[in-house]
Amino acid sequence: MDLLHLGSYTLSSRLILGTGKFSSASVMLEAVKASGAELVTVALRRFNREQPGDDLFTPLTSIPGITLMPNTSGASTAAEAVHAARIARELSGSPFIKVEIHPNPQHLMPDPIETYEASKILAKEGFLVMPYIPADPVLAKRLEEAGCVSVMPLGSAIGSGQGLATAEMLRIIIRESNIPVIVDAGLRSPSEAALAMEMGCDAVLVNSAVAVASNPPDMAEAFAEAVAAGRKAFRAGIMEKSGLAAATSPLTSFLGSEA
Amino acid sequence: MHKMPQIITIQVNGEPFTLPGGSSVSDLLAGIGPEEKTVATVVNDSIVRPENRPAASLEEGDRVEILIFAGGG
Numbered sequence: 001m002d003l004l005h006l007g008s009y010t011l012s013s014r015l016i017l018g019t020g021k022f023s024s025a026s027v028m029l030e031a032v033k034a035s036g037a038e039l040v041t042v043a044l045r046r047f048n049r050e051q052p053g054d055d056l057f058t059p060l061t062s063i064p065g066i067t068l069m070p071n072t073s074g075a076s077t078a079a080e081a082v083h084a085a086r087i088a089r090e091l092s093g094s095p096f097i098k099v100e101i102h103p104n105p106q107h108l109m110p111d112p113i114e115t116y117e118a119s120k121i122l123a124k125e126g127f128l129v130m131p132y133i134p135a136d137p138v139l140a141k142r143l144e145e146a147g148c149v150s151v152m153p154l155g156s157a158i159g160s161g162q163g164l165a166t167a168e169m170l171r172i173i174i175r176e177s178n179i180p181v182i183v184d185a186g187l188r189s190p191s192e193a194a195l196a197m198e199m200g201c202d203a204v205l206v207n208s209a210v211a212v213a214s215n216p217p218d219m220a221e222a223f224a225e226a227v228a229a230g231r232k233a234f235r236a237g238i239m240e241k242s243g244l245a246a247a248t249s250p251l252t253s254f255l256g257s258e259a
Numbered sequence: 260m261h262k263m264p265q266i267i268t269i270q271v272n273g274e275p276f277t278l279p280g281g282s283s284v285s286d287l288l289a290g291i292g293p294e295e296k297t298v299a300t301v302v303n304d305s306i307v308r309p310e311n312r313p314a315a316s317l318e319e320g321d322r323v324e325i326l327i328f329a330g331g332g
Contacts, residue, residue, distance in 0.1 A: 018332025043331025207332030
């Protein structure tokens with residue numbers, strides 16, 4: 001079995017699904033089921049008695065085989081993220097935390113310094129830390145050394161659908177990393193997820209591309225198939241590129257030829 | 260002649276909220292509505308676990324956060 005190891009957890013699905021931006025909770029739940037994802041992200045928010053249906057804890061945890069990975073979105077400093085992570089762990093009962101610290105809503109780029117500081121503290125507290133980071137190989141290595149169970153570099157800006165704009169940096173991170181590399185953010189279509197997996201990413205995290213599709217459950221399934229295909233291709237060994245043609249059919253002994 | 264129940268004002272998710280003195284975090288949740296297991300509670304920046312909520316009495320001026328999991332990526 002080709003399993004993804006994250007801390008003490010082993011997952012058979014390499015697609016992690018975000019739960020934001022769906023038109024309704026019921027559509028989101030159908031997409032989660034269709035995706036086969038075993039790890040899904042959620043955000044910590046204030047309870048609003050006017051909108052009790054916002055709560056996703058009960059419906060998500062009643063799907064068999066789902067583990068929650070709360071994120072720290074909304075935090076703009078390491079201290080805020082650590083506080084949010086501790087609260088989230090009480091509620092989720094899960095050791096996973098997606099450290100997400102982006103101070104600027106215009107571009108949502110992760111703050112590498114605050115992310116590093118928060119990740120270091122949370123890893124020492126026993127969290128399975130999954131930091132959302134810029135595609136920076138040096139930062140990725142530092143986070144590995146700080147005890148993170150994976151790094152989640154961005155393909156492109158959150159919700160932008162710009163795909164693997166950071167592909168060359170991702171290749172370096174994948175080559176150098178001893179922990180799983182998960183592309184998080186920016187993927188628009190299943191082919192991009194397949195490409196990320198063919199490059200050697202260990203998993204992908206997708207949210208917007210599924211949530212805003214006309215048919216989110218079908219798109220979730222399409223991403224799952226693409227991730228599985230990309231992974232299978234990576235493991236099967238993808239041929240090298242060549243500048244020259246190399247025939248697949250014999251070039252000799254054609255009918256009517258002299259020799 | 261019995262004593263009038265004292266009313267205290269606290270902050271719940273940033274909004275003023277009044278309730279009888281001596282109320283606990285559990286009493287507050289029962290009055291507001293969410294199921295206990297679906298929320299995290301924080302009083303003055305300290306997490307109050309579900310098993311401690313019945314005994315966690317609220318005081319005038321306390322800042323209470325009641326948090327849920329919502330959709331997020």
